[in-house]
Amino acid sequence: MPPRMTTSSYAVLALLDLQPWTGYQLTHQAQRSLRYAWPKSERLLYSEPKKLVEFGFATVHQEDNGNRTRKFYTITEEGRQVLNEWTSTRTQPPRLEIEALLRVLFADHGSREDVLGALDELGSDIGEHHQAIVELMGSYLDGGHPFPQRTHLSVLFATFQIEMFKTIERWIEFARDEIDEWPTTQDLGMTSRTESLARLLAQDQSPLNP
Amino acid sequence: MPPRMTTSSYAVLALLDLQPWTGYQLTHQAQRSLRYAWPKSERLLYSEPKKLVEFGFATVHQEDNGNRTRKFYTITEEGRQVLNEWTSTRTQPPRLEIEALLRVLFADHGSREDVLGALDELGSDIGEHHQAIVELMGSYLDGGHPFPQRTHLSVLFATFQIEMFKTIERWIEFARDEIDEWPTTQDLGMTSRTESLARLLAQDQSPLNP
DNA sequence: CACCCGTACTGCAAGTTGCAGTAGACTATA
DNA sequence: TATAGTCTACTGCAACTTGCAGTACGGGTG
Numbered sequence: 001m002p003p004r005m006t007t008s009s010y011a012v013l014a015l016l017d018l019q020p021w022t023g024y025q026l027t028h029q030a031q032r033s034l035r036y037a038w039p040k041s042e043r044l045l046y047s048e049p050k051k052l053v054e055f056g057f058a059t060v061h062q063e064d065n066g067n068r069t070r071k072f073y074t075i076t077e078e079g080r081q082v083l084n085e086w087t088s089t090r091t092q093p094p095r096l097e098i099e100a101l102l103r104v105l106f107a108d109h110g111s112r113e114d115v116l117g118a119l120d121e122l123g124s125d126i127g128e129h130h131q132a133i134v135e136l137m138g139s140y141l142d143g144g145h146p147f148p149q150r151t152h153l154s155v156l157f158a159t160f161q162i163e164m165f166k167t168i169e170r171w172i173e174f175a176r177d178e179i180d181e182w183p184t185t186q187d188l189g190m191t192s193r194t195e196s197l198a199r200l201l202a203q204d205q206s207p208l209n210p
Numbered sequence: 211m212p213p214r215m216t217t218s219s220y221a222v223l224a225l226l227d228l229q230p231w232t233g234y235q236l237t238h239q240a241q242r243s244l245r246y247a248w249p250k251s252e253r254l255l256y257s258e259p260k261k262l263v264e265f266g267f268a269t270v271h272q273e274d275n276g277n278r279t280r281k282f283y284t285i286t287e288e289g290r291q292v293l294n295e296w297t298s299t300r301t302q303p304p305r306l307e308i309e310a311l312l313r314v315l316f317a318d319h320g321s322r323e324d325v326l327g328a329l330d331e332l333g334s335d336i337g338e339h340h341q342a343i344v345e346l347m348g349s350y351l352d353g354g355h356p357f358p359q360r361t362h363l364s365v366l367f368a369t370f371q372i373e374m375f376k377t378i379e380r381w382i383e384f385a386r387d388e389i390d391e392w393p394t395t396q397d398l399g400m401t402s403r404t405e406s407l408a409r410l411l412a413q414d415q416s417p418l419n420p
Numbered sequence: 421c422a423c424c425c426g427t428a429c430t431g432c433a434a435g436t437t438g439c440a441g442t443a444g445a446c447t448a449t450a
Numbered sequence: 451t452a453t454a455g456t457c458t459a460c461t462g463c464a465a466c467t468t469g470c471a472g473t474a475c476g477g478g479t480g
Contacts, residue, residue, distance in 0.1 A: 006466070007309055014316040024428050037311035041468050046429065068475050070428070087320025091313060091328050093335045096374070097305040099217055101247035103297065105367045106224040108360065110297025118301050125303045130414075137412035141405070150318065151400045155408050156388055157315045160381050162411050163418060164306070167377040171370050178366055190361045195351070198365050201372050202347035204340075208373060216435070234459045251437050256460065278444050280459070 003051055010086045011038050012048040016058055016075040017083060018147055023049060023071060036129065036161050049073040057082060098122065104175065108186040112179055119179075123172045130165035133158055174208050213261055220296045221248050222258040226268055226285040227293060228357055233259060233281060246339065246371050259283040267292060308332065314385065318396040322389055329389075333382045340375035343368055384418050 011034055015026060027045040034040070052058035057079030062069045075083075100122035107115040137158060145151050179185075181193065190198075200207045221244055225236060237255040244250070262268035267289030272279045285293075310332035317325040347368060355361050389395075391403065400408075410417045 003465075007312070008467085011312055011316075014312075014319065017319070022428075027428095034312070034315070036306055037308055037315060039305055039307065043430095043469075044467060047467095065427095066476070068428075083316075083319050087313065087317075087324040088327070091309040091331050092307075094310065094332060094378075095249055095307040096246055097249065097302075097307075098247055099301040100304065101367060101370060102217070102221055102224075102244070103301060104370075105244070105247060105363055106221075106293075106297075107363055109224065109227070109293050114297040117298070121301050122304060134412060134414045137408050140400075140408050141412055145400075149396070149399045151408075152392070152404045153315055153317055155404045155411070156385055157311060158411055159384070159407060159417060160311060160314075162414070163377050163381050163416060164374075166416060167373050168304075171373050174369065175366055182362070185363075186359070189359045190350075190355075194362045194365045197369060198347050198350050198361075201365070201368055202344060202351055204344045204372070206373060206376060207369060213434075218435085232459075237459095253438075253461095254436060257436095275458095276445070278459075 003054075005055065005082070007038065007092060008040050008044060009048055009051060010083065011040070012045065013052060013057055013075065013079055013083050016049070016052070016073055017080065018150075020072045020074040022073070026073070036164075037157070052079065107179075110185065112182060112185055115185060116176060116179060119172050119175060123169065126165050126168050126172075130162070130169070133161050133165070170208050213264075215265065215292070217248065217302060218250050218254060219258055219261060220293065221250070222255065223262060223267055223285065223289055223293050226259070226262070226283055227290060228360075230282045230284040231259075232283070236283070246374075247367070262289065317389075320395065322392060322395055325395060326386060326389060329382050329385055333379065336375050336378050336382075340372070340379065343371050343375070380418050 012026060012030065015021065015029060015033075021029060023046045026049060027042045030040060030045050031042070049058055049060070052073065053060050055078075056076060058073045058075055060071050060073050062071055100118040103110075103115055103118035137155070139145075140151060140155065145154065178193070197207055222236060222240065225231065225239055225243075231239060233256045236259060237252045240250060240255050241252070259268055259270070262283065263270050265288075266286060268283045268285055270281050270283050272281055310328040313320075313325055313328035347365070349355075350361060350365065355364065388403070407417055
């Protein structure tokens with residue numbers, strides 16, 4: 001019956017520590033800034049601040065804007081406290097959900113075009129976010145960080161994203177080249193190319209960076 | 211009321227296409243082979259084959275093993291058909307959930323040791339799986355693939371994993387070095403190091419591979 | 421004045437997870 | 451030979467999370 005503080009609750013609490021937000025603003029801010037570390041749905045992001053109020057880790061006050069009201073959430077002293085305590089708890093293991101990879105693993109149920117299409121979708125998703133983060137870094141240099149004292153954290157985080165995106169994009173190109181060599185998706189087994197690949201991997205060497 | 215075929219349902223169906231499995235075997239097989247493309251809980255993996263039977267995409271038959279029964283699930287012709295149709299549908303966007311990164315982004319609520327600890331946890335999680343996949347590639351070379359005709363797919367998938375793991379491990383080292391330079395976690399803002407980092411990222415260059 | 425888009429949410433069903441619980445079979449050790 | 455521990459083989463349930471539909475106000479455009 002009683003809900004618990006989840007990682008998502010702490011993520012929202014950490015945003016509230018920056019400034020008070022409305023539910024609507026929180027959903028947008030969270031989806032922009034937390035998307036590649038802790039992606040959460042709009043729906044959840046509306047619910048979390050309510051939970052925080054129940055716990056006493058945030059307060060809510062209404063502001064009238066014409067005929068409608070907006071609810072602003074503000075962190076409390078207790079909220080700041082549990083946020084600080086959270087930093088020394090154990091983290092959950094990482095979790096990568098990439099359906100396009102599943103399509104590669106089971107590519108033998110479809111055509112070469114099918115699996116290449118899945119790679120295209122992955123590439124354009126990643127490409128969009130890649131471009132966005134590069135542009136964001138440009139804006140930081142022009143003095144555009146909304147919380148300038150936190151720039152060192154944002155930039156270190158962005159470094160991860162850029163590395164990740166570049167890696168995925170390089171692999172997609174590699175995979176496309178590999179699949180272009182296949183006459184079909186099925187029953188190829190241990191070809192000579194696959195064998196030399198496996199040999200590299202078994203020695204923990206990267207086939208992408210020669 | 212009526213459940214739908216989810217990506218997880220297709221993933222299980224694809225495993226059933228390889229051979230019949232019991233629920234217990236499915237959970238283990240799925241967690242070994244799909245873990246880094248489509249990680250799902252043991253609980254769900256027990257439920258999915260039941261759903262497939264309801265849909266008529268699998269059949270179940272009991273085998274007696276002493277005083278207990280094991281339920282084996284087998285794919286049907288309709289199951290094979292929908293599996294083939296699945297390959298040309300759109301994929302879901304990728305989703306990376308990494309709590310350790312959230313700890314980096316909000317590192318200013320704790321000590322340098324706290325955030326370094328979170329990076330350690332990420333490193334050992336990734337390290338374990340990195341080692342496992344390298345060993346798996348070794349066993350493939352020794353003729354150990356359970357479905358030899360699928361080796362080309364498994365190895366291409368493994369290439370992704372190795373690249374990903376190496377990238378994360380390199381970034382962790384980089385981040386550790388960066389954090390070692392910080393006198394504290396808070397309010398550093400745009401230091402000269404951070405600025406040169408941001409400058410590289412804004413030009414879409416990797417600071418890790420000089 | 422109608423229509424569309426952005427703001428600002430809520431309700432609900434279904435998908436998913438973690439944990440506790442149940443229970444038989446096999447193995448090592450005292 | 452008793453018993454403890456581990457592996458096999460699941461089920462039930464509460465809580466967490468998502469996606470979608472629905473509601474409704476405000477501002478700008480034609």
